[in-house]
Amino acid sequence: MAASRARARSSAHAIASAEFTYSLYTLRLLKNFRFSRVVVSDEVNTALCEGRGVVALESSIIAHGLPAPMNLVVANECESAVREGGSIPATIAVLDGKVVVGLSAGELERLADPSRQVAKLSARDLGVAIAAGADGATTVAGTVTVAKSTGIDVMATGGLGGVHRDANVTYDESADLITLTHNSVIVVASGVKSILDIGATLERLDTLGVAVVGYRTRHFPGFYLRDSGFSIDWSVESVDEAAAAFLRHREFSITSFIVANPVAIHHELDRHLHDEALESALTKTHLEGIKGKDVSPALLTEFARHTAGLSVQVNRDLVVANAALAGAIAASLARAVA
Ligand code: PSU
Ligand code: MN
Numbered sequence: 166m167a168a169s170r171a172r173a174r175s176s177a178h179a180i181a182s183a184e185f186t187y188s189l190y191t192l193r194l195l196k197n198f199r200f201s202r203v204v205v206s207d208e209v210n211t212a213l214c215e216g217r218g219v220v221a222l223e224s225s226i227i228a229h230g231l232p233a234p235m236n237l238v239v240a241n242e243c244e245s246a247v248r249e250g251g252s253i254p255a256t257i258a259v260l261d262g263k264v265v266v267g268l269s270a271g272e273l274e275r276l277a278d279p280s281r282q283v284a285k286l287s288a289r290d291l292g293v294a295i296a297a298g299a300d301g302a303t304t305v306a307g308t309v310t311v312a313k314s315t316g317i318d319v320m321a322t323g324g325l326g327g328v329h330r331d332a333n334v335t336y337d338e339s340a341d342l343i344t345l346t347h348n349s350v351i352v353v354a355s356g357v358k359s360i361l362d363i364g365a366t367l368e369r370l371d372t373l374g375v376a377v378v379g380y381r382t383r384h385f386p387g388f389y390l391r392d393s394g395f396s397i398d399w400s401v402e403s404v405d406e407a408a409a410a411f412l413r414h415r416e417f418s419i420t421s422f423i424v425a426n427p428v429a430i431h432h433e434l435d436r437h438l439h440d441e442a443l444e445s446a447l448t449k450t451h452l453e454g455i456k457g458k459d460v461s462p463a464l465l466t467e468f469a470r471h472t473a474g475l476s477v478q479v480n481r482d483l484v485v486a487n488a489a490l491a492g493a494i495a496a497s498l499a500r501a502v503a
Contacts, residue, residue, distance in 0.1 A: 206267030218252030218495030221312035228302035237277035250492020262298035306344035321491035327366030345421035356386035386427035442471035
């Protein structure tokens with residue numbers, strides 16, 4: 166008797182949850198139809214509907230941040246790393262004026278092809294690029310914006326944009342920062358790029374109310390280096406702790422939640438070489454009068470030249486590690502809200 170009641174209860178529950186999943190599917194289909202400028206891949210769509218972990222990956226690092234042909238290799242490595250972490254990767258870009266969430270292998274290749282000049286799309290560029298029917302690769306700001314509107318809670322990148330060293334004169338502060346004030350997602354990054362004014366960037370993140378926690382560290386990472394010299398107030402010791410802290414954060418704030426993950430010990434750049442390369446990169450871009458969205462790619466390129474490619478290898482190692490960690494955090498988050 167008791168057993169049959171339990172069976173009835175559990176089958177009622179199964180029907181209710183099937184209906185719920187079904188209505189989520191319908192909702193998402195309708196949404197896709199209504200906003201047909203956004204194309205979510207079948208795999209990502211199914212994962213979202215089933216409540217599995219999904220990680221958004223940016224594409225500006227592929228099109229503008231890393232040299233070909235290694236950029237495509239890294240893009241694929243990031244996707245595999247997310248899968249190994251237990252989640253589904255969704256690399257995001259704009260192709261022929263459509264926002265694609267979950268690029269196919271062919272689409273990734275197209276984006277990584279250096280002979281195609283794809284635009285660098287921050288959040289403000291999305292609508293204009295779509296209307297123009299353009300191709301574009303999304304920065305952290307662009308990616309987070311699309312991720313949030315698609316229902317993806319976690320993204321991974323190499324290093325966030327931030328306040329540039331001469332910002333007191335140029336006002337050059339990446340739109341990544343302001344975008345993190347109104348998109349409640351987890352962003353896994355190895356801190357901010359070391360070409361920036363890291364202290365000023367941390368102050369801005371504080372002012373803007375963006376949460377920052379170190380992953381097993383209280384030292385804020387310096388992108389190519391494990392330690393930027395700045396400390397962080399909070400750290401988490403596991404992916405479950407990161408997911409739980411984000412869920413609590415989201416109850417009180419609409420801002421993003423940065424998980425700062427330092428590059429592995431054996432992979433960091435030699436500090437002396439780093440400082441030399443930085444000096445040289447800053448001088449060169451200043452002398453050449455490089456401005457706007459070309460600043461970050463130009464600094465990264467000069468860094469690579471000065472370190473004979475070592476910096477690119479470090480960038481690769483750290484972004485793949487961040488994708489793996491993001492995959493594990495997204496899976497934990499999915500379990501926590503199931
Ligand atoms: N992380 C990397 N390499 C990159 C970037 C991040 O390891 O190239 C990109 C991201 O897309 C980030 C952008 O949003 O650089 C910042 O550019 P800007 O400073 O112009 O906002
Ligand atoms: Mn800028």
